[in-house]
Amino acid sequence: xxxxxxxxxxxxxxxxxxxxxxxxxxxxxxxxxxxxxxxxxxxxxxxxxxxxxxxxxxxxxxxxxxxxxxxxxxxxxxxxxxxxxxxxxxxxxxxxxxxxxxxxxxxxxxxxxxxxxxxxxxxxxxxxxxxxxxxxxxxxxxxxxxxxxxxxxxxxxxxxxxxxxxxxxxxxxxxxxxxxxxxxxxxxxxxxxxxxxxxxxxxxxxxxxxxxxxxxxxxxxxxxxxxxxxxxxxxxxxxxxxxxxxxxxxxxxxxxxxxxxxxxxxxxxxxxxxxxxxxxxxxxxxxxxxxxxxxxxxxxxxxxxxxxxxxxxxxxxxxxxxxxxxxxxxxxxxxxxxxxxxxxxxxxxxxxx
Numbered sequence: 001x002x003x004x005x006x007x008x009x010x011x012x013x014x015x016x017x018x019x020x021x022x023x024x025x026x027x028x029x030x031x032x033x034x035x036x037x038x039x040x041x042x043x044x045x046x047x048x049x050x051x052x053x054x055x056x057x058x059x060x061x062x063x064x065x066x067x068x069x070x071x072x073x074x075x076x077x078x079x080x081x082x083x084x085x086x087x088x089x090x091x092x093x094x095x096x097x098x099x100x101x102x103x104x105x106x107x108x109x110x111x112x113x114x115x116x117x118x119x120x121x122x123x124x125x126x127x128x129x130x131x132x133x134x135x136x137x138x139x140x141x142x143x144x145x146x147x148x149x150x151x152x153x154x155x156x157x158x159x160x161x162x163x164x165x166x167x168x169x170x171x172x173x174x175x176x177x178x179x180x181x182x183x184x185x186x187x188x189x190x191x192x193x194x195x196x197x198x199x200x201x202x203x204x205x206x207x208x209x210x211x212x213x214x215x216x217x218x219x220x221x222x223x224x225x226x227x228x229x230x231x232x233x234x235x236x237x238x239x240x241x242x243x244x245x246x247x248x249x250x251x252x253x254x255x256x257x258x259x260x261x262x263x264x265x266x267x268x269x270x271x272x273x274x275x276x277x278x279x280x281x282x283x284x285x286x287x288x289x290x291x292x293x294x295x296x297x298x299x300x301x302x303x304x305x306x307x308x309x310x311x312x313x314x315x316x317x318x319x320x321x322x323x324x325x326x327x328x329x330x331x332x333x334x335x336x337x338x339x340x341x342x343x344x345x346x347x348x349x350x351x352x353x
Contacts, residue, residue: 007065008037008123009103013044013091014111019052021269021276022111023059023295024288029115030063031294037120039064042099042106044071044091055296069098089215092185093201096192104190109266110183112274113236114288117265122186122235131191132220133229134180135236138260139243140164140214141251143225144175154249160240165221167211173225180228182217183268184236197223237264239271242283278302 010029014022026041033039041064043056053068060066071094092108099106107123109115127133139160142148146162149155156162164179165171192198204219205212212218233252237260244250247257267287273280275288282288292300 007040008033008120009040009042009106010064010119011042011044011069011092011095011099011106011108012111013046014048015046016048016052018046018111019048019056020292020295020297020300021274023056023297024291025109025111025113025115026056026059027295028113028291029109029119030060031291032115033118034120035063037118040067041065042067042069042095042103044069044094044098046071046073046091059295069095071098092182093198093216095187096189096198099189104188106185106187106189108185108187110268110270112269113183114267114269114284114291115265116267116287117234122231122265125186125229125231127186127188127229130224130227130229131188131195131197132224133186133231134182135184135231135233135238136178136251137164137181137217137240138233138238138251139240140179142175143168143173143177143179143221148176149251151248155244155251158244158249161213164213165211165218166213167208171208171222171225173222177226178230179221180217180224180230181236181238181268181270182220183238183270184231184266186229186231232265233260234263234265237261237267239269239282276302278304 012022012025022043030039041060043066045053045068048056057066071091075094095106095108105123105127107119125133140162141159143165144163145155145159146152152162165173168175200223201216201219204222205216208218208222233256241250241252241257241260244257247254250257252260264284267284269275269282269288271282273282275282275285289301292298
């Protein structure tokens with residue numbers, strides 16, 4: 001456990017397209033954290049212009065010590081990316097090698113977050129024997145939700161993935177294990193170095209490439225299965241919490257469900273529809289622009305594209321789509337053809353369709 005007088009060491013990463021969202025993350029972090037607490041910041045440069053770096057340095061001012069890390073992007077160039085994710089997502093895995101030897105612990109934050117509470121409360125938490133601390137993922141809470149979730153029938157319609165590690169049985173993972181989101185990580189860098197965790201994660205990505213879902217998050221959950229410390233879910237409010245129609249369909253208790261929705265400590269805009277997109281309908285989007293206006297990007301707003309099809313689905317539209325799919329499934333399950341096919345599948349696999 002770190003001393004209360006030690007600086008908080010933060011790491012973030014971004015390329016030039018994510019520089020403005022990173023500015024919001026940093027501005028909100030500096031505003032929320034006790035000004036008496038020193039902050040040391042390391043930014044993984046995934047490809048930023050000198051002008052962008054000047055803007056971020058201006059934002060940080062004297063409030064924190066800003067350090068740039070320039071990784072070799074060729075080291076992560078061959079790993080799969082899709083949609084709004086670039087190879088910059090893998091850069092956090094290089095931190096144990098890139099950070100100075102005197103850095104023993106790091107708080108990693110994705111660059112699409114908005115901090116609402118003093119992170120010293122998070123930084124000072126004991127990790128025990130775990131290499132990382134994280135928050136259970138709201139979109140895919142368990143290794144196998146069908147086995148683990150007591151409310152699976154109510155939740156299945158709203159989950160993004162019931163089995164986010166599709167080959168968990170072959171890997172020998174516990175199906176009732178919780179699955180975490182990698183957007184916020186408290187990392188024991190000493191343990192990462194001594195145990196070679198980064199090498200294990202990269203090896204997992206190579207060996208199980210055909211099963212990788214959600215990029216590095218797949219491999220992190222494989223390597224740290226049952227070996228991570230679970231944080232209060234308010235530290236990483238994923239957008240998916242707004243997809244669940246009620247707490248009964250979610251992985252949370254009623255009290256925590258309401259707390260995460262209405263009083264998050266860190267907002268994570270982790271859906272494809274980001275607040276800086278014109279069609280984003282995130283219910284806390286206004287807070288993003290309130291903070292943005294206290295950065296060098298003050299006054300920036302997305303320009304609506306007239307008569308353009310929506311490229312992404314926000315939480316409300318995904319909810320409606322999943323409801324429609326669920327209703328179609330219910331109709332199909334009543335048909336004689338579905339019962340025959342389902343029966344055949346169950347005989348072959350031991351599990352109903």
